Amino acid sequence: MPYIAMKNVSKEYGDQVVLERLNNRVEQGEFITIVGASGCGKTTFLKMLLGTEVPSRGQILLENQTLSPEPDENRGIVFQRYSVFPHMTVLQNVLFAKEVAQSSLLGRLFGAKRKQAMEQSLSMIEAVGLSHAQNKYPHELSGGMQQRLAIAQSLIKKPRILLLDEPFGALDPGIRKDMHKLVLKLWRQYKLTIFMITHDIKEGFYLGTRLWVFDKIRNDPHAPNAYGAAITYDLPVGACEAKVFQEIDQNLSKTNTAQKNIGEQSNG
Amino acid sequence: MPRRLINRQPSKPTRVALGILPFLMLIAIYMMASHQRLLENPSDKLLPAMSSFANSIERMAFSENQRTGTYLFWDDTVSSMQRICIAVSISAFIGLLFGVANGAIPYIRAKLSPLITAISLIPPMAILPILFIVFGLGELAKVMLIVIGIAPFLIRDMQQRTLEVPAEQIIKAQTLGANSWHIILRVIVPQVVPRLISSVRLSLGSAWLFLIAAEAIASTEGLGYRIFLVRRYLAMDIILPYVIWITFLAFVFDFVLKKTSQKLFPWFHGSLKES
């Protein structure tokens, strides 16, 4: 039995087909990196895993159960931005999950329970390297620190799937490298199953276990919305050659230019 | 090379001096004009001399009224402040309650939002007679006028602020195991309360307007009542100090709200340009 199974999953918005007939299976503990042209439906795919969108056709199964159609504790998410609470300090942000789990009326903990939850939160904050900033508010943190906080906040819940939507896209390359190391470390330590979208295809080649490329299989220049994207490459990471890399890179830039042309035509 | 005008900041003492200057000029102009008029006609009432102000203030604020045995000025202040504080607190509470409920729960929004929009379009002064008929001429009608005047604005504003809480945060909270109540209590309310304070600050002007209107029409004490009472005798020596006092109270009210908000919500003011 696969951990996650996708069966003929399609997604349409009105008459725009975004994704079509995705069929795939993912085992527990895999780290899947997703790349693809802008607007091809990567975020849409992640939203379906998250539960904020439902497939127009087909289904996604998690351990043979249909995914619930609203976000829940099984799936953690880190968005590109805005995923920490601005009115809480670093510690309070991480503590939040513990508090709502144990106090259904107030959503706050006191006394011994709070102390215990604090200890767990502090060790998670340490794992992402934010101990020195535990009492700061998000607006006092750099972009990279905010994303680390968002990761710590999700991981304290021990989600079965962790979804990352270009979590480091806004960071500069040096910091991005550090963040990748951090994610790899946490992935091993907590035995997570991760889906991560990135727009940098090089990242996909050394992070994780599998690389997925989303792209349109068919393209009708007169009806750009008629066909959706699918997974065109599904590669084990580490085992692929430079040639494949170049091929994917070329294909993607072709789709990108095609889309740009269409955009210009409809604008002009 | 001198910097551009927009980049030049006055130092603190300069800023204070520049701020006081217009006030001093206004006072000087007043004193000259008043002096001129009184020279021509010593019993002129329109622009009383500074000495008549001092007399009136002494009489109203620092000596017992012979008839009531109390200090009229302070009585007026206390009753007006009570009315406005009670009314603004009630309005803020209603604004928060209905605004957040509307913003956070689509089923409540669908039911209440059109009604609240309609109510907010009713000119409150037009229904003042109805309020007097329904609630009598006592305190309740005056408080209700202010509440009806500002609560719909606060509700609509709070609804908007609630809707503006980024969807990412609401989704994130759900993935962390929060239910609807947790999300309202721990994610939405703490984020809209500082915004409620700013909206209350904006609505204070209207609150004073409605207070003075209600007091002018039916009351036996209050700052607005007094101004309209002595108007019959053209008593500018009382009206002007009262107006200045009301302005000062409004300023203090606003200032206290601003400082409280800065103290309680550093995360909110940390990323904001203050006015």
Ligand SMILES: Nc1ncnc2c1ncn2[C@@H]1O[C@H](COP(=O)(O)OP(=O)(O)OP(=O)(O)O)[C@@H](O)[C@H]1O
């Ligand atoms: N709620 C929506 N309603 C209508 N169309 C939508 C909606 N969300 C996304 N789309 C469309 O679906 C397509 C895929 O969007 P998606 O956000 O998944 O792209 P993406 O691959 O994440 O792109 P990027 O790399 O730029 O983030 C886009 O063409 C977009 O216009």
Ligand SMILES: [Mg+2]
């Ligand atoms: Mg995207």
